[in-house]
Amino acid sequence: xxxxxxxxxxxxxxxxxxxxxxxxxxxxxxxxxxxxxxxxxxxxxxxxxxxxxxxxxxxxxxxxxxxxxxxxxxxxxxxxxxxxxxxxxxxxxxxxxxxxxxxxxxxxxxxxxxxxxxxxxxxxxxxxxxxxxxxxxxxxxxxxxxxxxxxxxxxxxxxxxxxxxxxxxxxxxxxxxxxxxxxxxxxxxxxxxxxxxxxxxxxxxxxxxxxxxxxxxxxxxxxxxxxxxxxxxxxxxxxxxxxxxxxxxxxxxxxxxxxxxxxxxxxxxxxxxxxxxxxxxxxxxxxx
Amino acid sequence: xxxxxxxxxxxxxxxxxxxxxxxxxxxxxxxxxxxxxxxxxxxxxxxxxxxxxxxxxxxxxxxxxxxxxxxxxxxxxxxxxxxxxxxxxxxxxxxxxxxxxxxxxxxxxxxxxxxxxxxxxxxxxxxxxxxxxxxxxxxxxxxxxxxxxxxxxxxxxxxxxxxxxxxxxxxxxxxxxxxxxxxxxxxxxxxxxxxxxxxxxxxxxxxxxxxxxxxxxxxxxxxxxxxxxxxxxxxxxxxxxxxxxxxxxxxxxxxxxxxxxxxxxxxxxxxxxxxxxxxxxxxxxxxxx
Amino acid sequence: xxxxxxxxxxxxxxxxxxxxxxxxxxxxxxxxxxxxxxxxxxxxxxxxxxxxxxxxxxxxxxxxxxxxxxxxxxxxxxxxxxxxxxxxxxxxxxxxxxxxxxxxxxxxxxxxxxxxxxxxxxxxxxxxxxxxxxxxxxxxxxxxxxxxxxxxxxxxxxxxxxxxxxxxxxxxxxxxxxxxxxxxxxxxxxxxxxxxxxxxxxxxxxxxxxxxxxxxxxxxxxxxxxxxxxxxxxxxxxxxxxxxxxxxxxxxxxxxxxxxxxxxxxxxxxxxxxxxxxxxxxxxxxxxxxxxxxxxxxxxxxxxxxxxx
Numbered sequence: 001x002x003x004x005x006x007x008x009x010x011x012x013x014x015x016x017x018x019x020x021x022x023x024x025x026x027x028x029x030x031x032x033x034x035x036x037x038x039x040x041x042x043x044x045x046x047x048x049x050x051x052x053x054x055x056x057x058x059x060x061x062x063x064x065x066x067x068x069x070x071x072x073x074x075x076x077x078x079x080x081x082x083x084x085x086x087x088x089x090x091x092x093x094x095x096x097x098x099x100x101x102x103x104x105x106x107x108x109x110x111x112x113x114x115x116x117x118x119x120x121x122x123x124x125x126x127x128x129x130x131x132x133x134x135x136x137x138x139x140x141x142x143x144x145x146x147x148x149x150x151x152x153x154x155x156x157x158x159x160x161x162x163x164x165x166x167x168x169x170x171x172x173x174x175x176x177x178x179x180x181x182x183x184x185x186x187x188x189x190x191x192x193x194x195x196x197x198x199x200x201x202x203x204x205x206x207x208x209x210x211x212x213x214x215x216x217x218x219x220x221x222x223x224x225x226x227x228x229x230x231x232x233x234x235x236x237x238x239x240x241x242x243x244x245x246x247x248x249x250x251x252x253x254x255x256x257x258x259x260x261x262x263x264x265x266x267x268x269x270x271x272x273x274x275x276x277x278x279x280x281x282x283x284x285x286x287x288x
Numbered sequence: 289x290x291x292x293x294x295x296x297x298x299x300x301x302x303x304x305x306x307x308x309x310x311x312x313x314x315x316x317x318x319x320x321x322x323x324x325x326x327x328x329x330x331x332x333x334x335x336x337x338x339x340x341x342x343x344x345x346x347x348x349x350x351x352x353x354x355x356x357x358x359x360x361x362x363x364x365x366x367x368x369x370x371x372x373x374x375x376x377x378x379x380x381x382x383x384x385x386x387x388x389x390x391x392x393x394x395x396x397x398x399x400x401x402x403x404x405x406x407x408x409x410x411x412x413x414x415x416x417x418x419x420x421x422x423x424x425x426x427x428x429x430x431x432x433x434x435x436x437x438x439x440x441x442x443x444x445x446x447x448x449x450x451x452x453x454x455x456x457x458x459x460x461x462x463x464x465x466x467x468x469x470x471x472x473x474x475x476x477x478x479x480x481x482x483x484x485x486x487x488x489x490x491x492x493x494x495x496x497x498x499x500x501x502x503x504x505x506x507x508x509x510x511x512x513x514x515x516x517x518x519x520x521x522x523x524x525x526x527x528x529x530x531x532x533x534x535x536x537x538x539x540x541x542x543x544x545x546x547x548x549x550x551x552x553x554x555x556x557x558x559x560x561x562x563x564x565x566x567x568x569x570x571x572x573x574x575x576x577x
Numbered sequence: 578x579x580x581x582x583x584x585x586x587x588x589x590x591x592x593x594x595x596x597x598x599x600x601x602x603x604x605x606x607x608x609x610x611x612x613x614x615x616x617x618x619x620x621x622x623x624x625x626x627x628x629x630x631x632x633x634x635x636x637x638x639x640x641x642x643x644x645x646x647x648x649x650x651x652x653x654x655x656x657x658x659x660x661x662x663x664x665x666x667x668x669x670x671x672x673x674x675x676x677x678x679x680x681x682x683x684x685x686x687x688x689x690x691x692x693x694x695x696x697x698x699x700x701x702x703x704x705x706x707x708x709x710x711x712x713x714x715x716x717x718x719x720x721x722x723x724x725x726x727x728x729x730x731x732x733x734x735x736x737x738x739x740x741x742x743x744x745x746x747x748x749x750x751x752x753x754x755x756x757x758x759x760x761x762x763x764x765x766x767x768x769x770x771x772x773x774x775x776x777x778x779x780x781x782x783x784x785x786x787x788x789x790x791x792x793x794x795x796x797x798x799x800x801x802x803x804x805x806x807x808x809x810x811x812x813x814x815x816x817x818x819x820x821x822x823x824x825x826x827x828x829x830x831x832x833x834x835x836x837x838x839x840x841x842x843x844x845x846x847x848x849x850x851x852x853x854x855x856x857x858x859x860x861x862x863x864x865x866x867x868x869x870x871x872x873x874x875x876x877x878x879x880x881x882x883x884x885x886x
Contacts, residue, residue, distance in 0.1 A: 010778050017780040018690050024682035025691070025699055028754065031747055032702045035709060038717060086610050093611025097604075109874060110614045116801065116870035117621065117863060118808025120835045124842070124859040128624040132847065149617050156614065169415040173477070175376055177428040177484055178405035182600050187427070192418045203708070210710025213810040213835070217842050239712040239811075246719055246815060254720075261713050272708055 039262050046259025059223065060245050061253045065260055067227050071140075071235035072264075074228055075219075076209040078144035083151045084201060088190075090152070091159020091197070096185055115153040119213040122150045126218040141231040143219035147208040154207070158200020162193035195282035202275040206268040212239040222248070238264040322389055323349040323487035323518035325370060330384035331547070332365050332374070340366055341547035343384070345537060349487075352510060352519045354533035354556065356526060358571070361541045362548040363522040364412075367490050370520065371407040372400040388487070405432060408481030409490040413497045414473035416465035416480070421448075421457050424465050424476055428484035443483050450516075451479035452509045471502025478509060482517075489513070491521040495528070507532050526572055530560045538568045625863055628856035632656065635850055641857060647821040647832075649841065649851045656854045658861070660823045664738065664831035665807055668817060671742020671827055672749055672806040677799055679746075680753030684798075687754070688761035689783050700758075707751035715815035718744040723816065730828055736818030739827040744812050749802040756801055760794020760880060761787055793880040800873035804866045810835040834858050 054064025098104040126146030136142040166189050174184035190197075212220075220240040228235040242260055245252040325347035332340040340362040347353045347370075355363040365374065372393065374380040386393050393403050405428070416424050425444045434440060444461070448454040453475040457463070465476055474494060481489050491510075495503040510519060510532050523529050529536055536559040541548035552565045563569045632641070636656050644657020687699050722743060727735030764787050772782040788795070818830030819840060832840075838855050845852040 010781060014778045014780040017783070018686075021682040021686035021690060024679045025686040027679060028683050028706070028750055029699055029702050031750075032706050035706070035713075035717060038721070039713070042720070086613060089607045089610035090613060093607045097607060098611060107611065107615055109871070110618045112874050113867055113870045114614055114618055116804045116808070116866050116873075117618075118810065118835060118866055120808070120810040120838050121621065121625070121859050121863050121866075124628075124838065124856060125621045125624050127842070128628050128856070129620060133624075149621075152614065152617070167415070169411055169413065170417065172373060172376065172409075173411065173415045173417065173480075174427070176371060176373060176404050176409035176411075177431060177480065178401050178403075179427075179431045180401050180600060182603055183431060188417050207708060207710075210708075210712070212710070212712045213839060216839055239710050242712050242716055243811060243815065246716060257716065261716055265709060265713055268708060268710070269705065272704075 036265075039258060039265055042254065043258035043260075043262030046255045047262065051256070051259055052263075056223075056241075059249050060241065060256065061249065061251065062256070065238070065241065065256075065263065067224065068236040068238055068241045068260070069263065069267075070227055071220075071224075072209055072238045075140055075143050075147065075215065075235055075237060076205055078140060078231070079147040079151060079208050080201070080205050082144060082148040083155050083205070086148070087152050087155025087201065088159050088197060090156045091163060092185060092190070094156065094160045095163035096181070096189070111153045111156055114149070115157075117150075119150060119211055120216075122146055122214040123216050123218060125149065126214060131218055137232060138217070138219045138221075138234055139232045140219055140228050140235045143215040143235070144231075146214045146218045147211065150211065150214055151204045151208045154204030155197075155201045158204070159193070159197045162196025162200065163189060165196065166192050195279045199275040199279040203272055206272050210239050210264060210268055212237075212243050215240060324389055325488070325518075325520075326385075326387050326390075327369075328385045330366070330369060330382065330386060332362065332369065333381045333383075335379050338547040339541075340539075341549055343539075343550045345550060345553055347488075347518065347520055348535060349389075349518050350515060351534040352514050352521060352532055353535045353537065354529035355520065355522045355537050355539060356524075356529050356571075357539035357548070357551075358541070359524065361539045363539055364492050366539070367409075367492055367520060367522050370488070370490055371404050371409055372398075373404075373409065375400055405484050406486055407488045407490060408484060408486035409492070410474070410477050410481055410494045412493045414470055414477055416468070416473050416476050418466060419464070420462050421465050421468070421476060422461040425479050425483045427480060432484065444479075447479040447483040448476075450482045450509075450513060451475045452505065452512065453479055469502070471498050471505055474498060474502065474506060475509060478506075478513075482513075486517060488518040488520065491519060493522050493524060496524060503528075526560075530556060536560070538563075538565075538571060540567055540571070542567075622863065625856055625860040629853055629860050631848075632850060632853035632857045636854065638857070641854065642861075645823055647837075649845075649854065654851060654854075656851075658834075658858060660821050661832055661834045661837050661858065662861070663823060664817070664821075665833040665835070667738045667824055667827060667831055668742045668745060668813055668833055669803060669806045671739055672745035673799070673803060675743060675746030676749040676753050676802050676806070680750045680798070680802065681757055681795060683750070684754045684757035684761060684795075685783060685788070688758050689779065689787065700755075703751045703754050706747070707755075711748065711809060711811040712815075714744050714748055715812040718812060718816045726828075732828060734818060734830065736816060736830050737828050738817060738824060738831040741813040741817035741831070741833075742827065744816055745806045745809055748809060748812065749806045752805050753798045753802040756798035756877075757791070757795045760791035760798065763794065763880070764790045791880075793876045793883075797873040797876045797880070800869050800876070804869040804873070807869075808835060808862060808866050810839050814839050834862050838862075 051064045052069070053066050055067055056065060057063035094104070094107065098107070123146065126142060126149075130136050130142040130145045131138055170188055170192065171184055174188045175181070179187070215237060219234050220237045221234045222236070222240070222244040224234060224236050238260055242257055242264070245257045325345070327343055327345040327347075330340065330343040331338060343366060355367060357363050365380075368374045369382050369386060374382060382394070388403070388406065392398065417427060422444055425447050426440045429440055429443050434443070445454060448457060453472060456472060457468075465473065468476060478489070478494075495506045498506065507528065510521070513519060514534070521533065533556045535553065536556045537553040538551045538559065539548050540551045552559065552563055552568045554564070559568065560572055563572065641656050641658045642662070643659060644655065645659050646655040646657045647660055648655040687696055691699065718740060722740050723735035725735070726732065726737060726740045768786055768790060769782050772786040777785065813833045814836040817833065817836065819832040819836055820830035821832040821837070824831045838858055841851070842855055845855065
C-alpha cells in the first residue's frame with residue numbers, strides 16, 4: 001500500500017468516525033428535544049388558571065393540581081431545611097477540617113456510595129427508620145428526612161468543591177488579621193463559595209422534588225381533602241400523582257396528566273436554569 | 289552617636305558600633321516602645337527536614353527590617369514565624385525562642401489569634417476579600433468586636449489614609465474591592481492590616497506582583513508608616529531593601545541539604561556598602577541569587 | 578505623617594469565654610455533620626439487615642435467591658427471588674446495550690470532535706436529561722414506547738423487558754456520557770499532541786491514545802450507568818408489565834427487584850414475612866449497587882492518581 005492511499009484511507013476513517021460519534025451525540029440531543037417537545041405538546045393544553053389553582057376532582061380526572069403543587073413545594077422546602085445546614089457543615093468539615101487519613105477517605109467513599117444507593121432503598125430505609133422506628137408515621141417530615149438522606153451527598157459534594165475553589169491566600173489573609181478559623185470560614189470562605197454551594201444544592205433539591213420512590217411509602221398520598229397543616233400530615237406530590245394516575249385510575253385524563261408532567265419538568269428546569277445562570281453571573285464578577 | 293550595648297542570647301553584654309537596631313533596642317528598653325521582636329536560636333523544620341537553623345535576630349521597633357537572600361532560603365518561612373502563620377500550614381515545627389516586646393509568642397504562651405491582632409501581614413499577591421472596600425478594611429476591627437458605626441468609619445478612614453489610598457477611594461467605599469487595580473488592591477491590603485492597629489506589619493514581597501509605579505507607591509507608603517509601626521519586609525529586590533529599610537538581614541542556604549542560616553545582620557547602609565561577610569558581599573553585588 | 582491614632586492599641590485582645598464556648602459548639606457540629614454520612618450509610622445497612630432477619634431465618638437466603646416462584650400472597654407464601662433478579666438483569670442488559678455504545682460514542686464526539694458552543698449546548702442538554710424525573714420518563718414510555726413495541730413486534734402487550742430497558746438506557750446515558758467525557762477530558766493534551774506529531778489523525782489519536790488512556794474512567798462510567806439502571810424504580814414499574822415469572826426473552830413482561838418493592842410494600846403487613854422478604858430484596862439491591870459503586874470509585878481514583886502532577 002502506498003503512503004498516499006494509506007493517508008486517504010485514514011482521512012476516510014476520520015470522516016466516518018466523526019459522523020458515527022456525531023450521530024450518537026445528535027441522538028442524545030434529539031432525545032432531549034423530543035422529551036421537551038412531547039411534554040409541551042401534550043401538556044400545554046391543560047395549563048390554565050383553573051388547573052394551577054384548583055383542586056383535583058373525580059380522582060384527578062378533572063379539576064386542577066394546586067394542592068399537589070403545594071405538597072411538592074412543602075416537602076422540597078422541608079428537605080432543603082434539613083439538607084442545607086447539615087450538608088454545608090459536612091462540606092466544611094471535609095474541605096477545612098478533615099485530616100488526610102483513612103477515616104476521611106472512608107467518609108468520602110460513604111458519600112459517593114450514598115449517591116449510588118437506589119431511591120427505592122431510601123424508601124425502605126425511610127419507612128423502617130423514620131416512619132416506624134422514629135414514630136413519625138407516614139408524614140411530610142418522614143418523607144423530607146428520607147429525601148434529605150438522598151440529597152445530602154449532592155449538597156456535601158457541591159459545598160466541598162466550591163470551598164476548594166477559594167484560594168488559600170484568602171483564608172490566610174483573614175487568619176493574619178486575627179480571625180479564628182471558624183470566623184474565617186463564616187465571614188470569608190463561605191460567602192465567597194456561596195454561589196457554587198447554592199447552585200449545586202438547588203440542582204440536588206430539584207432532583208429530590210421529582211423523586212417518587214422515596215416518598216411512596218413514607219408519606220405521599222393520592223388523595224387528600226386539604227393542604228398539609230402540620231409536619232406530621234400526609235401530602236400529595238406531583239411525581240406521585242402522575243404515577244398514581246397512570247397505574248391506578250382507569251380512563252386517566254391524558255391532558256391533565258401531561259399538564260402535571262409539564263408543571264413538574266418545567267418547574268424543576270426553571271429553577272435549575274435560574275440557579276446555573278445566577279452562578280455564572282456571579283462567577284464572571286469574581287475571578288481568582 | 290551612642291555606642292549600643294549588644295545583648296547576646298546567652299545574656300552576655302558587648303559594646304559595638306551602633307546601628308539603628310541596637311540604638312532602637314536601648315531606646316525600646318528605656319522608653320517602652322512597642323513592636324520589637326527578639327529571636328534566639330530559632331530553627332524551623334518542614335516535617336523532618338530542617339530548613340532554617342539557629343537564627344538570632346533583634347527586630348527593632350518603629351523601623352523597617354528587610355530580610356534578603358536568594359529564593360528558597362527561608363525568608364518567608366522565618367517571617368511567618370513572627371505571626372505564627374506557620375501553624376496554619378501544618379507539618380511546620382518551630383523551635384527556639386521568639387518574643388514580642390519581651391513576651392514569648394511560642395507554644396501555649398500565646399494565643400495565635402491574639403498575636404495576629406498585634407502583628408499584621410501583607411501577602412505577596414494582593415488578596416482582598418470579595419467584599420466592598422469598606423468591609424475589607426473593617427474586617428479586622430469587626431473581628432475584635434468593634435461594632436459602632438462611627439468608630440468603624442473613623443478606623444477605615446485612618447487606615448486608608450495610612451495606606452495612602454484614602455484620596456482615591458473616599459467617594460466609593462462601597463465599591464467591590466476586586467474593581468481596584470492591582471496596586472490599589474495591595475494598598476487596600478495594607479490598610480486592612482493597619483485597621484487592627486498592629487504593632488508590627490509583616491510584608492512578604494508585597495510589590496513583587498506589581499508594576500513599577502505601584503511598587504513606588506507601596507514603597508512611599510512604607511516610608512510613611514515606619515515612624516508608627518515596626519515593619520519586617522521580605523524582598524528579592526536589593527535596591528528596594530536598600531531604599532526602604534533601616535536594618536537588613538541576609539539569609540542564605542548554602543547547599544540544598546543544609547538548612548538556611550542568618551549570615552549577617554546590620555544597619556542597611558553598612559550591609560550594602562561594607563558588609564562583614566564575604567557571602568553577603570557576593571550576594572549584594574549580584575554574583576549569585 | 579501618619580495619623581496619631583494609628584499607633585498600636587493596648588487593648589486586651591483576648592476572646593471571651595462565651596465566644597470560645599460558641600466556637601467549640603459549632604466546631605463539634607461540623608465534626609458531627611462530617612461523620613454523618615457514614616452513620617447514615619451504616620444505618621441504612623443496619624435497618625435493611627434488621628428487617629430482613631425474619632425472612633432470612635424463616636425462608637433462608639439461598640432458598641430465596643434460588644427459588645423460581647414468587648407467590649408472596651399464597652399460603653404459605655413462596656418467595657423465590659430468581660425471577661426478580663433475572664428480570665432486573667434482563668432490563669439492565671437492554672439498557673446497557675443501548676446506553677454504553679451511544680453514551681461512549683457521544684462522549685468521544687463531545688470531548689474530541691466538538692468545541693465551543695456545540696460542546697456547551699450538548700453538556701447542558703445532558704444535564705437536562707439527567708434532571709428529568711423518572712416518573713416522567715415512565716409516562717413518555719407509556720405513551721410512546723409501549724404502543725410502538727406492541728405494534729412493531731405484534732405482541733398482545735407492549736409492556737416488556739425491552740420497553741423498560743430502552744427507557745432505562747436513555748436514563749443511564751447522561752451518567753455514561755458525563756463520566757466518560759470527564760475521563761477523556763482529563764487525558765493530558767501533551768499525549769494527544771505527541772500522537773498528532775507522529776502523523777496520526779484526530780480519530781487515530783482518539784482510539785490509539787486517548788480512549789485507552791481514559792479506559793478506566795470509561796469503565797467506571799459504565800459501572801455507574803449500570804448502578805443507575807439496576808436501581809431505577811418508577812420507569813420500570815410503569816413499563817415492564819410486572820409479571821413475576823422467569824422470563825425467556827426481552828419481549829416478555831418482567832418484574833424487577835425495585836418494581837417488586839415499590840408495588841408490594843404498600844400492601845403488606847408490617848413486620849410480617851412478606852414485609853421482611855421485601856427488605857431482603859432491598860438488601861440484595863443495596864449490596865449489588867454498593868459493590869458496583871465501590872468498584873467504580875476505586876477505578877476512578879486510580880485514574881485520577883494517574884494524571885495527577
